[in-house]
Amino acid sequence: MNKKAAWLVIICFFAILIGLLIFSYIFSSLSPREIKVASHSYLEIQLNGRLEEFVSSTPLTDVFEGRTISLFDTWMNLRKAAIDPRIKAVVLKFGLLDADWAKIEELRQAVLEFKKSGKPVISYFEESPEADKEYYLASASDQILMHPLGWLGVNGLASYVLFFKNTLANLGIKAEFEHIAEYKTAYNQFTEDGFTPAHKEMMESIYQDIFDHYWHEMADARKISPEEMRRLIDRGFFQGKETVTAGLVDALAYEDQLLDFMNLKDVNRLQRISNEKYTAIKPSSVGLENGKKIAMIFASGTIISGEEQTLALGSDTFTKWLRSAVKDDSIKAIIVRVDSPGGSAVGSDIIYHELIEARKQKPVVVSMSGLAGSGGYWLALSGQEIIAQPQTLTGSIGVIAGKFSFSQLLDKLGIKTEKIIIGREADAFSIYKEFTPEEKESLQNQLASTYVEFLERVAAARNLNIEEVDRIGRGRVWTGKQAMELHLIDRLGGYYQAIEAAKKLAGISLEEEVKLIVWPKKRSWLDIILGRGKDPNAVNQTATFIQSFKTCLTYGSQPRVWSLMPGWLLP
Numbered sequence: 001m002n003k004k005a006a007w008l009v010i011i012c013f014f015a016i017l018i019g020l021l022i023f024s025y026i027f028s029s030l031s032p033r034e035i036k037v038a039s040h041s042y043l044e045i046q047l048n049g050r051l052e053e054f055v056s057s058t059p060l061t062d063v064f065e066g067r068t069i070s071l072f073d074t075w076m077n078l079r080k081a082a083i084d085p086r087i088k089a090v091v092l093k094f095g096l097l098d099a100d101w102a103k104i105e106e107l108r109q110a111v112l113e114f115k116k117s118g119k120p121v122i123s124y125f126e127e128s129p130e131a132d133k134e135y136y137l138a139s140a141s142d143q144i145l146m147h148p149l150g151w152l153g154v155n156g157l158a159s160y161v162l163f164f165k166n167t168l169a170n171l172g173i174k175a176e177f178e179h180i181a182e183y184k185t186a187y188n189q190f191t192e193d194g195f196t197p198a199h200k201e202m203m204e205s206i207y208q209d210i211f212d213h214y215w216h217e218m219a220d221a222r223k224i225s226p227e228e229m230r231r232l233i234d235r236g237f238f239q240g241k242e243t244v245t246a247g248l249v250d251a252l253a254y255e256d257q258l259l260d261f262m263n264l265k266d267v268n269r270l271q272r273i274s275n276e277k278y279t280a281i282k283p284s285s286v287g288l289e290n291g292k293k294i295a296m297i298f299a300s301g302t303i304i305s306g307e308e309q310t311l312a313l314g315s316d317t318f319t320k321w322l323r324s325a326v327k328d329d330s331i332k333a334i335i336v337r338v339d340s341p342g343g344s345a346v347g348s349d350i351i352y353h354e355l356i357e358a359r360k361q362k363p364v365v366v367s368m369s370g371l372a373g374s375g376g377y378w379l380a381l382s383g384q385e386i387i388a389q390p391q392t393l394t395g396s397i398g399v400i401a402g403k404f405s406f407s408q409l410l411d412k413l414g415i416k417t418e419k420i421i422i423g424r425e426a427d428a429f430s431i432y433k434e435f436t437p438e439e440k441e442s443l444q445n446q447l448a449s450t451y452v453e454f455l456e457r458v459a460a461a462r463n464l465n466i467e468e469v470d471r472i473g474r475g476r477v478w479t480g481k482q483a484m485e486l487h488l489i490d491r492l493g494g495y496y497q498a499i500e501a502a503k504k505l506a507g508i509s510l511e512e513e514v515k516l517i518v519w520p521k522k523r524s525w526l527d528i529i530l531g532r533g534k535d536p537n538a539v540n541q542t543a544t545f546i547q548s549f550k551t552c553l554t555y556g557s558q559p560r561v562w563s564l565m566p567g568w569l570l571p
Contacts, residue, residue, distance in 0.1 A: 035280040041270065042088055042262075042270050042273070043278055045092050046275065047069065047097045048095025048097060049069055049095075049098065050068045051098065053370075054518075055073070056521065056522045070279075071103050071369075072298075072495075075107065077275055077278050078090070079110070080278070080286050082117040083287055084281075088262075089264065090111075092123040092137070092141060094128060094138060096128075096134075097133060100370035101210055101389075101391035102389040102390075104391075106369070106495065108137050108139075109496065110495075115142065122142065122144075122258060123143070126147045126255075128150070130153050131154060132155065132214070135248070136218055145249065145252070145258065146243055146253070148240055152239070152248060153237050154236070155235075155236030157211050163194055164189055165191060172411065173408070174404070175190035175191045175405075176191075176405055177191055178447055179398065180447045181398055181473070181474035184475025202477055209481060215230060232246055287513075290513055291512050291513040291515060293328070293517050294331065294502050294514045295325035295333070295516075295517050296516045296518045297322060297334065297519045299318060300337075300338075302341060303351070315350035325358075325517070325519070326362060332362065333506040334358060334365070335365045335366075335367055336382075337369060338372040338376050344375065345378070345399060347375065348378040352378055355382030356382050363384055365501045366386045367497075367498035368389070369389075373396035377458075378457065385501045387493050387494070388480035388483060388493075390492055391480060394483050395472070395476055397474070398474060398475025398476075403435075407434060455473060472486045502514075
């Protein structure tokens with residue numbers, strides 16, 4: 001056998017071996033395996049990676065996108081663990097957690113609810129130099145522990161916004177976006193070379209409101225005076241023994257010493273079960289979700305009309321989920337969980353209309369997660385009750401539309417274009433030319449019409465006059481706390497409060513347990529192999545991702561009115 005043939009055999013052998021391993025893993029996953037929970041266990045929740053509202057995919061998501069934690073699954077796991085006699089405690093292990101403040105608040109409330117069971121909760125940090133969100137969540141636990149050499153940063157909120165107008169100009173690209181009104185700053189990063197007065201005012205207001213809630217709640221949890229907590233935050237960084245002296249950490253310990261701090265009998269018998277494995281335990285097996293049914297429909301991502309795309313919520317897709325919930329006579333109420341920056345005004349209105357129709361048959365409650373602005377707020381107006389966390393970003397009652405023009409870039413590259421135009425406005429949104437004054441005026445008129453429609457919807461739904469809505473609208477983003485003061489929402493809270501509201505509207509006793517029927521449905525390996533269903537949160541294949549990107553470009557280059565929340569508004 002020559003050298004080339006030998007290498008070919010080796011390569012084929014390893015290819016076959018890898019293939020067998022992959023298929024072995026896949027097909028072992030097809031048959032559900034019973035998860036056994038030892039009679040003396042603790043639930044370990046690893047909080048590193050992205051905290052998403054709802055994860056409907058298989059572990060394939062983690063392979064391509066990094067570790068993803070499902071907020072809903074973790075919330076449900078804490079509910080189960082509270083009444084599961086096999087679970088004796090919860091350990092929160094912190095790494096770098098990518099999450100907005102409202103999702104952190106939701107999880108913190110779940111930890112506080114769990115503590116009512118009397119079971120201990122311990123938080124553990126190794127090294128977290130930027131840990132404001134993580135520490136805020138940890139402050140709900142019974143004890144906070146840290147590695148003896150660990151570094152803890154609790155230093156407040158900061159954000160840098162990059163402005164690309166001059167960069168684009170140097171490249172020969174011009175961002176042409178018209179908006180209503182002055183606080184509608186979704187594309188300011190591309191159209192301005194710095195903060196406008198309205199932009200800065202809004203940013204400072206949001207950050208200050210979130211910060212005020214954060215440090216007061218944290219001071220109360222750690223039994224530190226607000227003044228002292230503010231002084232500690234201004235100091236910012238602590239290491240090792242300093243964290244204990246400052247009252248931010250209860251003790252220093254290595255990871256293998258955590259169980260010693262639980263004050264439980266037979267602590268050495270405790271066995272770990274991960275958050276991911278415990279998700280497989282059915283709520284009904286521990287006495288939850290045995291009652292009447294309530295639908296929980298997740299409206300996540302940028303809103304578009306039509307079918308869903310990667311990272312986008314399609315109005316047709318949502319409509320299918322909603323109609324399924326309405327047709328099911330066993331479902332007594334519907335909760336819509338919104339986590340969206342907005343998007344297409346048409347797509348948002350289609351969903352709004354469907355929800356209004358659904359209300360004729362069943363109660364509809366809207367629960368806001370991290371984002372519910374613009375089109376996300378538009379569809380939220382359909383709710384008989386609207387609930388948000390104090391840190392939810394909502395409002396953004398305004399509209400924006402436009403395009404990027406590449407005509408100067410083409411000139412720089414020496415690319416010549418020829419055009420054939422039949423119809424005066426046929427190329428208005430072409431990326432190969434800039435808007436004419438007449439086209440800008442026409443676009444402004446379209447935006448103004450949509451804005452008036454938006455104001456009228458808000459005024460009718462929230463029992464406000466149009467002048468008042470315009471005053472608090474104008475594209476401005478508010479926190480959930482601010483939105484409640486302005487009567488844009490009804491109450492503060494999360495999952496628990498939404499379920500409570502749905503029960504009341506459906507005539508279900510508050511003490512009665514209910515079963516949550518969730519959309520979208522989770523996908524198994526078999527679903528992936530057979531091509532069943534889609535996962536808007538997962539990057540499936542390169543081709544799918546590229547196609548979705550092309551779709552986004554197509555949407556962006558067509559004359560649509562968008563109602564987007566600024567993407568940089570994530571403290």
